[in-house]
Amino acid sequence: MAAILDQFLDQNLTELKEQGLYNEIDPVQGANGPIIQVNGQSLINLSSNNYLGLATNDELKKIAQTTIERYGVGAGAVRTINGTLDLHVKLEEKLAEFKGTEAAISYQSGFNCNMAAISAVMDKNDAILSDQLNHASIIDGCRLSKAKIIPFLHSDMEDLRKKAKEAKESGQYNKIMVITDGVFSMDGDIAKLPEIVEIAKEFDLITYVDDAHGSGVTGKGKGTVKHFGLEKEIDFQIGTLSKAIGVVGGYVAGKQKLIDWLKVRSRPFLFSTALPPGDVAAITAAIQMLIDSTELHDKLWENGDYLKAGLKKLGFDIGASETPITPCIIGDEKLTQTFSKRLFEEGVYAKSIVFPTVPKGTGRVRNMPTAAHTKEMLDEAIATYEKVGKELGVIS
Incomplete structure (x- = not known):
């Protein structure tokens, strides 16, 4: 290893550990269900994005x-050569x-969607109005496009309108886009889409909603756009x-001509090689389940409301979540890491989230x-939270 690289890594890894910002990865032994095995220990799993339990269906x-x-285990090629199977269609x-759109296009991951779609439409002559708490993949997609990035205060519609007006009246940009998460994954709040649409109409903005944590969860399962x-x-x-779909990949849905453009x-x-056929078939069946029934969606919300009520009653700060996502806000990074470790020791897997994620x-x-x-x-899980919370002085 080059000496300069060795020095860089030693210094920065040490700093992260000292600040409580170093993330330890815990391999799961077996399926990622409501109960998981980590290091041979059985744990109640509260850190999975497997909202509907479909990953183990x-x-x-x-x-x-x-x-x-x-079909085999792989698609064998990129979509534009001969990797498009009838399953993908x-x-x-x-x-x-x-x-509820004219067409859709699938990608290898949700992260890929934002890297793909934003840069395919926006360029250095454009501007993007981006919520300050948007996901990292949106931020990276915006950077890749080379468009002017104009952040607006989180879900602050006055700030969005002000910055949209300034961008439009400046005459500097060919196109202006407004981008937001549908559901914000760290706090569980929902974007103010009706107000965003109103502002977009006023200033002729392209509207872009990343509903990674909304699809399967809001709008009776069909997402935040459907919710409104x-x-x-x-x-x-x-x-x-x-x-919520439980497999792998991502998609963009919209007008047929938009999807046609993204394909070229x-x-x-x-x-990049197309999604594997086994995954594609499982995804298609999972989506059909959500179209046919809201049973899993309803159970998710019942469990989310139950956990929220229990933690709130104990005195934990659960923020302003409007979805089953339930943050327990601790504040100090080291205390947050310690809290998570103690939950683990007591049989609950709930991962700490610290800077730079929040x-x-x-x-x-x-x-x-x-x-x-x-x-x-x-x-x-609630009983374990009470024990650890009192032990560490987070609740009284």
Whole structure:
């Protein structure tokens, strides 16, 4: 290793550990369900994005297995050569039906969607109005486009209107886009889409919603755009297939001409091998489940409300979440890390979230109840929170 690299790594890794910002990775031994095994210990799992429990669904596993027998384990090529299987076409038709749009395009990950879609439409002559708490993939997608990035205060519609007006009246930009998460993953609050659409109409803004944590969760499962009835008003609907859907990948849904453009200009679509066939078949079946029934969605919300009520009653600061995402805001980074470790020792896996994922001084343990949790599991988790919270002086 080069001496300068060795010095850089030693210094910066040491600093992260001293500040309580170094993240330890815990390999899960087996399936990522409501109960997981880590280092041989059985733990109640409150850190998974597997909102509906579909990642371990028996029917989806069988569908994936059967599909692999027929199609193999990989697509074999990028989509534009001969990696587009009939399965991919069916998936994208189902996604468009699910999101209420003319068409959809699938990608290898939700992160890829934002890297692909933003830079395929926006360039150095454009501007992007971006919520300050947008996901890292949005930030990176905006940077890649080379457009002027204009952040606005989180869900502050006065600030958005002010900056949209300034950008429009400056005459500097060919196109202006407004980008927001649908559900903000660290706090669980929902974007003010009706107000955003109103401002977009006033200033002719392109509208872009990343609903990674909303699809399967809000709008009776169909997402935050559907929650507000704005399917005809949002230009880009972005989603992931790895959270509530339970598999892997991402998608963009919108007008047919938008999807046509992304198929010829979005680089991850052009230069990365297509989603594997077993995954594609499982995703398509999972989406059909959400179209056919709200049972899993309803159970998710029931469990989320139950956990929130229990933690709030104990005196924990759970922020202003409007979704099942339940943060317990501790503040100090080192205390947050210690809190998470003590939960682990007592049988609850709830990962600490600190800077740079959240602003400094707002460290939290983020809880993700799912449709697969039982009331008994949640009761045990709440009791563990009470014990650790009192022990560390977080609650009295």
